[in-house]
Structures are given as structure tokens and as C-alpha cells.
Amino acid sequence: MRRRDFLAASAAATAAVNTMTERFAWAADLPRDIKITRVTSFELKLTRPKHVGKNSYRHDHGPESADRVLRVHTNAGIDGFGTSWSGANECAQLLGKSPLDFFDRDARKVTGPLARYTAPVWDLVGKILEKPVWQLLRNPSDPDVDAEVPVYDGSIYFTDLRPPHLQNWPDEFKRELDMSLARGHRAFKVKIGRGRLWMLAEEGYQRDLEVVRLIRKHVGPDVLIGVDANDGYDFARTRRFVQDTADLNIAFIEEMFTEDVPKYLELKAFIRELGLNTLIADGENKRLPAEMQSWVEARAVDILQGDMNLFGFEDILAEAAMARPHGAMIAPHNWGSLFGFYLQLQVGRAIPNFYRAEEDPLSCKAVGTDGYRMRDGRCRLPDAPGLGLTLNDATLPEVACVHFDLKR
Ligand SMILES: [Mg+2]
Numbered sequence: 001m002r003r004r005d006f007l008a009a010s011a012a013a014t015a016a017v018n019t020m021t022e023r024f025a026w027a028a029d030l031p032r033d034i035k036i037t038r039v040t041s042f043e044l045k046l047t048r049p050k051h052v053g054k055n056s057y058r059h060d061h062g063p064e065s066a067d068r069v070l071r072v073h074t075n076a077g078i079d080g081f082g083t084s085w086s087g088a089n090e091c092a093q094l095l096g097k098s099p100l101d102f103f104d105r106d107a108r109k110v111t112g113p114l115a116r117y118t119a120p121v122w123d124l125v126g127k128i129l130e131k132p133v134w135q136l137l138r139n140p141s142d143p144d145v146d147a148e149v150p151v152y153d154g155s156i157y158f159t160d161l162r163p164p165h166l167q168n169w170p171d172e173f174k175r176e177l178d179m180s181l182a183r184g185h186r187a188f189k190v191k192i193g194r195g196r197l198w199m200l201a202e203e204g205y206q207r208d209l210e211v212v213r214l215i216r217k218h219v220g221p222d223v224l225i226g227v228d229a230n231d232g233y234d235f236a237r238t239r240r241f242v243q244d245t246a247d248l249n250i251a252f253i254e255e256m257f258t259e260d261v262p263k264y265l266e267l268k269a270f271i272r273e274l275g276l277n278t279l280i281a282d283g284e285n286k287r288l289p290a291e292m293q294s295w296v297e298a299r300a301v302d303i304l305q306g307d308m309n310l311f312g313f314e315d316i317l318a319e320a321a322m323a324r325p326h327g328a329m330i331a332p333h334n335w336g337s338l339f340g341f342y343l344q345l346q347v348g349r350a351i352p353n354f355y356r357a358e359e360d361p362l363s364c365k366a367v368g369t370d371g372y373r374m375r376d377g378r379c380r381l382p383d384a385p386g387l388g389l390t391l392n393d394a395t396l397p398e399v400a401c402v403h404f405d406l407k408r
Contacts, residue, residue, distance in 0.1 A: 025140075027105055030129065033075075036095055036097050036099070036408075038407045040404070041404050042401060043067075043401045045401075047363055048063045048361055050176060051063045052155055057232065065362055067339050069082065070083075070117070072121065074124070074128075080099075080120045080121060081391060082343070083117065083337065086115065090115070091404070117312060133346040134350040137317065142350075142352050143352050145351065150348075151374060153188050153359055155180075156215070161194065161199075177218055177219055186224065187224035188219070190227050190228070196229075205240075212225065212250075227254065229254070229255055231257055233256045234257050235260075235267070238267060242270065251277075252279040254303075255281070259295065261294060264300035268280065281303035282303075282304070282305060289315055289319040292322070296322060301328065304329070305331055305333045306333065308343050309343070311332065316330065323353060329353045335358070337360065344358065345357050364399055365398065365399060366392045
């Protein structure tokens with residue numbers, strides 16, 4: 001090859017690499033003539049396979065929940081949908097616009113009237129480009145991530161305190177666990193903190209221990225167990241719990257007490273002294289990634305838990321990027337949302353420091369999730385474009401309550 005040809009070839013190769021390694025490079029491929037013609041917002045009724053009881057601070061969560069969904073239609077006959085709490089005045093600003101109008105390539109995010117609730121736009125763009133959302137979110141310069149995203153069942157609440165199970169609660173826990181294991185789960189988050197409101201402090205603490213012991217015995221040594229006190233413990237009780245469960249291989253402890261960097265560092269030192277690998281998780285009540293920055297810089301918290309629907313894809317990516325240089329992982333909080341589970345799987349497939357996706361075992365007869373396959377505690381994502389979910393227009397009216405339907 002002559003020198004001039006070589007230089008031309010290497011310049012072309014460098015340009016190709018630059019394009020490939022730039023996040024959101026795909027925005028250049030979006031056709032400009034696709035316009036948004038209609039936006040519909042509705043509340044979607046969701047159902048659990050069981051009645052979920054109390055946690056340390058809140059009464060029964062019951063057998064139902066709801067997602068607020070926004071559906072965005074276009075003149076190309078393609079529609080996108082996802083969770084969004086944006087109101088009618090914000091959503092009306094989408095009408096007549098191209099999805100491309102909402103990409104800020106320099107800021108590397110979707111911006112605009114939907115604020116943080118950008119999931120419907122991501123679903124739409126994925127469908128237009130025929131790519132799954134995770135491929136659009138992924139930073140091409142990041143290392144490869146396993147194709148199956150680790151998951152956990154976050155629905156093991158205070159079943160023992162529900163009136164129908166006061167006598168047979170060990171059996172009821174076993175039934176719940178078996179049901180979840182049969183669905184493919186191999187990791188559980190167990191609520192603790194009964195002694196904060198519902199039992200006398202010591203009696204509640206002993207029941208917490210009894211339940212965690214029962215669960216470890218029932219699921220065996222290979223299943224992951226984490227606990228969540230919803231800030232229902234204090235520092236002293238947390239130390240005691242860590243010591244009393246040292247033989248149970250507790251993978252993570254979440255919101256044991258109101259976050260406190262020096263106390264967390266002391267707790268971590270104690271965990272290390274005991275020779276344990278238990279991780280500290282916190283952050284579900286924070287509104288912005290920056291509110292957790294001091295935690296990761298001090299290496300006080302191992303797993304950050306910004307809320308999936310509140311943070312949206314953009315701030316979950318920002319939270320993960322903030323955590324990664326400090327060795328921290330992220331595991332979004334997702335309680336009460338069906339869509340939030342699938343949003344986590346898409347973003348989890350895109351980032352290298354994702355811990356696990358939380359499932360609240362909800363379903364909805366109008367939402368198809370068929371392409372997702374859960375097995376051995378991990379979930380394989382579909383190749384389908386966008387979020388890989390479907391809406392069934394025939395059954396939607398039975399489960400949806402329309403907030404507004406705006407057309408142009
Ligand atoms: Mg929690």
C-alpha cells in the first residue's frame with residue numbers, strides 16, 4: 001500500500017471508530033420526517049400473585065399496584081410507550097415534533113418537556129431504528145456486559161404479621177419462596193424491622209432473625225439473600241444483626257438506618273473484622289445522583305439505589321458513571337411498578353456496574369412481556385426493538401384509566 005493510500009485508509013478507520021465509540025451516534029440515523037401526532041396518558045392497573053404485607057414503616061401493600069403510562073403515536077404508524085408522570089401541558093409540547101428534537105447529543109441525553117420521564121421516547125426511538133433500548137443506551141467504549149441481567153425478588157414482606165398467617169407463617173413464607181423459585185428467581189430481599197412499629201423492639205428483632213434463618217434453611221446455601229430494614233434499625237441493632245446472621249451469608253443490607261457516612265464506614269470495618277462480604281445498599285429516597293456522591297467518594301455505600309422510574313434512564317446512567325470509579329454498583333429501587341422492572345433490565349444490560357434488577361412480581365393482562373426469559377436468577381432480554389413490551393389494545397380498556405388523550 002502506498003503511503004498516501006495508507007494515510008487515507010487509517011483516517012477513514014479512525015473516523016469509523018470515533019463514530020462507533022460515540023454514545024448516541026445512532027441519532028444521526030433517525031429519519032427527520034417522523035412526527036408525533038398523538039399522546040395518551042393512562043393509569044394501568046397491575047396485579048400481584050399474592051397479598052404483600054407490611055414493611056417496617058408501612059401497612060399492607062396488598063395484591064395490586066398501578067403504573068402511569070404515556071403512549072406516543074407518530075405519523076409513521078409506530079408508537080412508543082413507557083412510564084411517565086408528565087402532565088397534559090408538558091405532553092402537548094410533544095405534538096408535531098420529531099423524536100430527534102429531544103436528543104441533546106452534546107449532553108448525551110433525552111431532554112425536553114418530559115423532563116426525567118423519557119422512557120416513552122426511548123421506546124419510540126428504538127422501534128424507529130429497530131434496536132433494543134439497551135443498545136441505544138450503551139456507551140460503546142464500555143466493556144461488554146453479560147447478555148443475561150441478574151434479578152431479585154423484592155417482595156418478601158412481613159407475611160407473618162398478616163391475620164390469615166399468624167399461626168402458619170413459616171409455611172406461608174415457604175409457599176411464597178417456592179412460587180418465586182419456580183418463576184426463575186434465585187435471589188430474595190427480605191424485609192426486616194418488625195420491632196419499629198408492629199412488635200416490641202426485642203420481640204420484633206428475634207422474629208426478624210427467625211424469618212431470615214427460616215428462609216436460608218428453605219432456599220439452601222446457593223440462593224442470594226439480602227435484607228431491607230427501611231431505616232427501622234439503628235446502628236447498634238445493625239451491628240448485632242450482622243453478628244447474629246454471620247453464618248447466613250447475607251449478600252447485602254439495605255437502609256438499615258438513616259444514612260450516615262461515618263457510621264457506615266464503622267459498620268464496614270466491623271463487617272470486614274467478621275470476615276464477611278456483606279455489601280451496604282442505600283439511596284432509594286434520594287432524588288438526584290449528586291446526593292449520593294459523597295457516599296461513593298468515601299466508599300461508605302457499595303450499592304446505590306436511585307429509583308428507576310424517578311431517575312429515568314439518563315440519571316441511572318449518570319449514577320452508574322459516578323459510582324464506577326469508586327468501585328460501587330447500582331441496583332435501582334423499583335417497588336410497585338411493572339414497567340420499572342423492564343426499564344432496569346434494559347439499562348442493566350447497558351452498564352458494567354449493575355448489581356441486580358428488583359422485581360415486584362406484578363403483571364397486567366394488557367402488557368406483553370413474552371420476549372423476556374427469567375432463569376436461574378437472571379433475565380435474558382428480547383431482541384425486539386424499543387423496550388420489547390407490547391400493549392394489547394383489545395384488553396387495555398379493562399385495565400386502563402385514561403388521564404388525557406391529545407391529538408394534532
Ligand atoms: Mg428498600
